[in-house]
Amino acid sequence: MKKQFLLGLVLLLVVCLSGVAFAQEVTLKVWLMKQAEVELIKAQEEALAEFQKLYPDINVEFTVFPYNEYRDKLLIAAAAGNPPDVSVVDQIWNPEFAAAGFIMPLDDYVAQSPNVKKEDYFSGAWESAIFQGKLYGIPFDVGVWALNYYNKDFFRNVGLDPEQPPVTWDEFYEMGSKMTSGEQWGTALYVGAGDAVQCITDALIFSNGGSVLDQNFRKCTLDQPPAVEALKYFKKLQGINPPGEVARTEEDSFQLFTAGKVGMFWYGEWGQDTVNARAPEMDWALANFPRPAEGESIGTFGGWNMVIYQNASQKDAAWKFVEFWTSKEINEKVSSLTPANIEAAQAFLNQKRRFPEIIFQQLATALYRPIFPRYPDLAEIQRNATTHILLDQKSVEEALKDATREIDTLLDEYYTTR
Amino acid sequence: MIKRQKTGKITIYLFAVLLAIFVLFPFVVMISMSLKAPDEQFTSPPYLIPKRPTLNNYLQVFGQGSMFAQYFINSLLVASISTLIVLGVAIFSSYGYARINFPGKNILFVLLLLSQLFPLAAIIVPLYRIMGNLKLIDTYLSLIISYLTFSVPVGVWLLRSFFLGVPRELEEAALIDGCTRFQAFWRIVIPLVRPGMGATSAYVFFLTWQEFMFALTFINSESKRTLPVGIFDFVGQYETNWGNLMAASILVCIPVFVIFFFIQKQLVGGLTEGAIKG
Numbered sequence: 001m002k003k004q005f006l007l008g009l010v011l012l013l014v015v016c017l018s019g020v021a022f023a024q025e026v027t028l029k030v031w032l033m034k035q036a037e038v039e040l041i042k043a044q045e046e047a048l049a050e051f052q053k054l055y056p057d058i059n060v061e062f063t064v065f066p067y068n069e070y071r072d073k074l075l076i077a078a079a080a081g082n083p084p085d086v087s088v089v090d091q092i093w094n095p096e097f098a099a100a101g102f103i104m105p106l107d108d109y110v111a112q113s114p115n116v117k118k119e120d121y122f123s124g125a126w127e128s129a130i131f132q133g134k135l136y137g138i139p140f141d142v143g144v145w146a147l148n149y150y151n152k153d154f155f156r157n158v159g160l161d162p163e164q165p166p167v168t169w170d171e172f173y174e175m176g177s178k179m180t181s182g183e184q185w186g187t188a189l190y191v192g193a194g195d196a197v198q199c200i201t202d203a204l205i206f207s208n209g210g211s212v213l214d215q216n217f218r219k220c221t222l223d224q225p226p227a228v229e230a231l232k233y234f235k236k237l238q239g240i241n242p243p244g245e246v247a248r249t250e251e252d253s254f255q256l257f258t259a260g261k262v263g264m265f266w267y268g269e270w271g272q273d274t275v276n277a278r279a280p281e282m283d284w285a286l287a288n289f290p291r292p293a294e295g296e297s298i299g300t301f302g303g304w305n306m307v308i309y310q311n312a313s314q315k316d317a318a319w320k321f322v323e324f325w326t327s328k329e330i331n332e333k334v335s336s337l338t339p340a341n342i343e344a345a346q347a348f349l350n351q352k353r354r355f356p357e358i359i360f361q362q363l364a365t366a367l368y369r370p371i372f373p374r375y376p377d378l379a380e381i382q383r384n385a386t387t388h389i390l391l392d393q394k395s396v397e398e399a400l401k402d403a404t405r406e407i408d409t410l411l412d413e414y415y416t417t418r
Numbered sequence: 419m420i421k422r423q424k425t426g427k428i429t430i431y432l433f434a435v436l437l438a439i440f441v442l443f444p445f446v447v448m449i450s451m452s453l454k455a456p457d458e459q460f461t462s463p464p465y466l467i468p469k470r471p472t473l474n475n476y477l478q479v480f481g482q483g484s485m486f487a488q489y490f491i492n493s494l495l496v497a498s499i500s501t502l503i504v505l506g507v508a509i510f511s512s513y514g515y516a517r518i519n520f521p522g523k524n525i526l527f528v529l530l531l532l533s534q535l536f537p538l539a540a541i542i543v544p545l546y547r548i549m550g551n552l553k554l555i556d557t558y559l560s561l562i563i564s565y566l567t568f569s570v571p572v573g574v575w576l577l578r579s580f581f582l583g584v585p586r587e588l589e590e591a592a593l594i595d596g597c598t599r600f601q602a603f604w605r606i607v608i609p610l611v612r613p614g615m616g617a618t619s620a621y622v623f624f625l626t627w628q629e630f631m632f633a634l635t636f637i638n639s640e641s642k643r644t645l646p647v648g649i650f651d652f653v654g655q656y657e658t659n660w661g662n663l664m665a666a667s668i669l670v671c672i673p674v675f676v677i678f679f680f681i682q683k684q685l686v687g688g689l690t691e692g693a694i695k696g
Contacts, residue, residue: 033655034640034651035483036483036651036652036654036659037483038481038482038483041483063638063639063640064640066650066651066652066653066654067650067653067654067655068650068653069634069647069650072634073634073638076546076635077638080546080547080550082550082555143656250656251657251658254657255460256462258460259460259461259462260462261462268656270656270657271656271657274456274657277456277457278456278457278459278460279457280457281457
């Protein structure tokens with residue numbers, strides 16, 4: 001009897017104490033990507049201290065993962081019902097996480113927020129977080145595929161003016177063919193296994209006025225003339241590029257560029273530090289992604305959005321953190337890629353990148369990849385079509401027609417089962 | 419005749435050298451890469467010997483912002499404890515399977531081996547839920563327990579063959595001389611299977627040292643990650659820090675090399691010596 005009484009007392013005490021603790025302090029679990037730069041880790045710590053000064057009752061617990069493990073960890077944790085409260089997700093995972101019910105719409109928070117406004121962020125990044133009319137994430141950082149990195153010596157060697165890089169598709173091809181000999185090439189394409197090649201082919205299609213899916217993301221438009229022409233151009237570039245592009249990854253092509261084997265290379269703005277580290281002697285510059293004679297240079301967005309999980313016990317606190325982390329002042333300091341907040345991006349680019357105006361302009365017009373919860377499957381169909389085209393297994397028209405049919409089936413399958 | 423022997427020897431040497439080159443080449447490239455600055459890593463044509471060798475990659479692996487040293491300690495801890503437990507269980511269990519007759523022995527042994535047929539991916543979800551219910555997610559214990567699921571059967575199975583290799587007569591002689599069964603086991607048999615114990619623990623250590631999937635699934639905190647998971651810190655979303663990655667890979671290999679060197683000596687010398695003198 002005495003024992004039971006004592007036990008009851010202890011239990012009561014525990015409940016009271018933990019109840020008090022909950023009322024006073026909140027602990028937010030936040031998952032981010034691992035950053036290698038010491039400076040950035042320091043900046044994150046400082047920003048966190050600032051947040052805790054603003055909201056002393058909110059504790060933030062960071063857990064970081066390297067890119068390769070990040071998606072698996074998030075999916076396992078979310079599926080097991082034990083996700084973090086807040087995390088960043090790749091733009092192309094955003095619809096998947098939204099459709100699975102892992103993350104919550106943020107429209108109400110945004111409507112009431114004095115700080116988070118749509119127009120403060122790159123529109124392509126903002127729209128990447130919208131799924132079926134609702135906003136599921138706030139853009140954190142961005143990148144654009146692609147800019148044209150070029151080696152000025154290649155231009156000089158063939159009598160071209162290195163200050164006049166190619167603007168149009170035709171100029172890119174012609175200059176590239178001048179640089180192409182048995183030993184060196186105009187550019188290095190890549191397919192590999194990742195999503196980079198889709199970003200490149202999408203950018204070619206966007207620049208040519210086309211799209212991958214229609215406006216409602218319900219029908220594939222890859223068999224339309226803009227896409228067909230874009231892929232025909234991509235195929236043509238095979239002639240000014242070293243063999244092996246299907247097996248090659250963007251990293252391999254990058255190495256060909258820094259080793260001085262190719263004169264031009266399509267890659268995002270974040271590659272600058274790596275070019276400098278691997279080829280400190282190279283006289284390189286950056287130009288906009290080439291456009292068709294009658295088109296506009298439009299790149300493809302990459303980047304990360306901040307999301308709040310349905311299972312988060314303290315959603316208001318989570319929102320406060322998202323608001324803080326994506327604000328101009330903080331976003332600029334804690335991001336390794338270009339910040340998604342436009343003002344922060346300008347400051348960041350001016351401070352950390354060469355050719356900031358070109359990059360900014362390319363970011364401002366960039367478009368996001370198709371919004372579809374099963375995007376990885378869609379991307380694989382696209383990649384297979386690109387591979388068939390480059391390996392001469394199918395004509396461009398045929399490959400894209402097949403891909404369109406497959407993607408339409410995928411879309412139908414997905415939307416009819418909901 | 420002599421000539422024929424000579425050409426035979428030369429061929430053997432030739433193939434041995436070829437094999438060594440084949441096996442060692444990737445490792446040599448790793449070492450070379452780990453000693454190069456980024457601008458020397460991907461040149462065309464490539465070369466093995468760095469023009470300006472640097473230890474920067476190694477310093478960066480242990481430098482500020484890197485958790486490598488912590489990962490190393492974690493791996494060492496988890497692998498050593500798992501190995502000790504496996505060995506403790508396996509010496510008794512495998513002796514039993516080798517020497518003692520008991521009902522259901524064969525079926526139990528087959529079941530033990532059968533557990534090895536399950537792909538790890540199939541048991542990871544139930545294990546995750548069990549660990550979750552036991553509140554063991556994100557603890558070293560979750561790793562050690564799950565490593566036992568696949569390493570105990572391997573350990574028992576490996577060690578059993580070493581016990582079978584010890585002549586029964588030695589034990590019988592010890593019993594006649596007045597030893598109890600346990601004394602015979604402990605004083606006579608165990609010293610004879612020491613090489614087997616070494617080989618088994620080395621094998622179990624390798625298994626757990628390199629385990630990736632459980633380590634990825636059960637551990638969240640950065641401070642508790644093990645090496646196979648942690649080494650991905652050097653692989654970014656877009657670019658990989660090859661110099662650091664290769665330096666870290668070399669460092670990961672070192673304990674394995676050291677253990678193998680040690681075990682190899684035991685393996686060659688141990689078994690026959692003890693048996694003949696005993």
